[in-house]
Amino acid sequence: MLTKEEMPACPVATTVQLIGSKWKLLIMRNLMSRPWRFNELRKDLEGVSQKVLTDSLRAMESDGIITRTVYPEVPPRVEYALSPLGETMRPILDAMEKWGREYKEKMK
Numbered sequence: 001m002l003t004k005e006e007m008p009a010c011p012v013a014t015t016v017q018l019i020g021s022k023w024k025l026l027i028m029r030n031l032m033s034r035p036w037r038f039n040e041l042r043k044d045l046e047g048v049s050q051k052v053l054t055d056s057l058r059a060m061e062s063d064g065i066i067t068r069t070v071y072p073e074v075p076p077r078v079e080y081a082l083s084p085l086g087e088t089m090r091p092i093l094d095a096m097e098k099w100g101r102e103y104k105e106k107m108k
Helices: 011-019 022-031 038-044 050-062 088-104
Strands: 066-073 077-082
Touching: 011 022, 022 038, 022 050, 022 066, 022 077, 022 088, 038 050, 038 077, 050 066
Parallel strands: none
Antiparallel strands: 066 077
């Protein structure tokens, strides 16, 4: 997690730095519905490599956007979910979904 001094001065640039990658946005899209396990995400996010998914999840956890819960079972079960901070991004993602739908309708 970056310190305040390390973050860009522009708030939009800060948001883009935290969730601006294609995969982070799609991970968040999935986590808006329910907690997901790693392999579920990997299968659903067609084209994402295991390394990119792992790195994205670690960065998002470090930034406080998602939570990682490890259940004490054999074999271990790990679930990822939006954190309370990540939940505050829901209106942004909802607006992106709405805009995307409207754009697709206009392009028909």
